[in-house]
Amino acid sequence: MKPLHILTFGAHPDDNELNVGGCAAMWAAEGHKVKFVSATNGDVGHAFKSGRELAEIRKKEVEAAAEILGIETDVMDVHDGELMPSLENRLKFLKTIREWEADIVIGHRPYDYHPDHRYTGVLMQDAAFMVMVKHVLPEVPCLTHNPVFLFSYDHFQTPIPFNPTITVPVDPVMDRKMDALWCMESQIESYWYKDNFVDMNPVPSEPGARALRKQEFVDQFQWKPVWSRQADQYRELIRHTYGAEIAAQTKYAESFEVCEYGRQPTQDELKNLFPNIAVQFDKHLGQKL
Numbered sequence: 001m002k003p004l005h006i007l008t009f010g011a012h013p014d015d016n017e018l019n020v021g022g023c024a025a026m027w028a029a030e031g032h033k034v035k036f037v038s039a040t041n042g043d044v045g046h047a048f049k050s051g052r053e054l055a056e057i058r059k060k061e062v063e064a065a066a067e068i069l070g071i072e073t074d075v076m077d078v079h080d081g082e083l084m085p086s087l088e089n090r091l092k093f094l095k096t097i098r099e100w101e102a103d104i105v106i107g108h109r110p111y112d113y114h115p116d117h118r119y120t121g122v123l124m125q126d127a128a129f130m131v132m133v134k135h136v137l138p139e140v141p142c143l144t145h146n147p148v149f150l151f152s153y154d155h156f157q158t159p160i161p162f163n164p165t166i167t168v169p170v171d172p173v174m175d176r177k178m179d180a181l182w183c184m185e186s187q188i189e190s191y192w193y194k195d196n197f198v199d200m201n202p203v204p205s206e207p208g209a210r211a212l213r214k215q216e217f218v219d220q221f222q223w224k225p226v227w228s229r230q231a232d233q234y235r236e237l238i239r240h241t242y243g244a245e246i247a248a249q250t251k252y253a254e255s256f257e258v259c260e261y262g263r264q265p266t267q268d269e270l271k272n273l274f275p276n277i278a279v280q281f282d283k284h285l286g287q288k289l
Contacts, residue, residue, distance in 0.1 A: 022170025149262030172284030
């Protein structure tokens with residue numbers, strides 16, 4: 001099978017890792033090419049640091065995470081909180097999708113608490129047909145096929161709740177996903193610490209203290225229930241896609257909704273585009289024995 005080319009757009013340097021980190025690790029392990037793109041540089045996402053200093057820190061963090069996941073990564077030089085659904089940015093998205101020759105493109109839904117998330121979703125949608133129009137951005141060859149465009153999970157209900165087309169168990173790589181997220185030290189010590197940009201608890205440098213803090217992070221990380229919630233909420237979809245045995249074993253999952261504006265795969269085609277969960281679980285359970 002020809003390796004798939006998967007491209008994901010996250011609004012900030014951590015969104016892709018949160019939403020798609022598990023699937024990305026499994027895709028990469030199967031020999032597929034995965035690239036995470038942050039639509040902004042994250043230069044205001046910290047209690048004390050900001051500007052170019054923070055942007056450079058966060059770029060290094062996602063680069064370290066990408067090495068763990070076995071993927072590529074890139075960060076667009078757009079200020080955090082200032083992403084707009086402009087023609088300039090639409091062409092950036094088009095260029096990125098075409099150059100990666102994407103088979104799958106993933107991004108936020110355009111219904112979200114954060115304007116950068118919303119506009120990342122809008123820009124992805126706006127690219128969903130235009131990637132095939134050769135006289136738009138003619139200097140970059142257009143795609144001859146429309147990729148499958150997918151939205152990543154969110155819990156927002158207005159105006160339209162998230163409606164998953166596929167929910168993918170990520171238990172076999174959950175440790176690796178947490179190792180990748182541990183690279184996001186700027187977020188661990190700031191926003192992820194108390195869900196605000198006022199308090200800060202620096203990550204210690206002493207090895208023993210770091211190991212303890214990492215274990216606390218893994219045990220208490222506030223977003224982790226999102227992945228277990230998806231496993232519980234969409235267990236019937238997991239069963240329908242992967243069978244009762246895997247559904248019963250699944251503790252953590254990542255969910256995706258097909259965007260109507262890209263290629264519309266059948267359920268069997270969609271399953272084949274995602275990692276081979278049966279093989280992944282066999283490896284995972286073998287390692288646990």
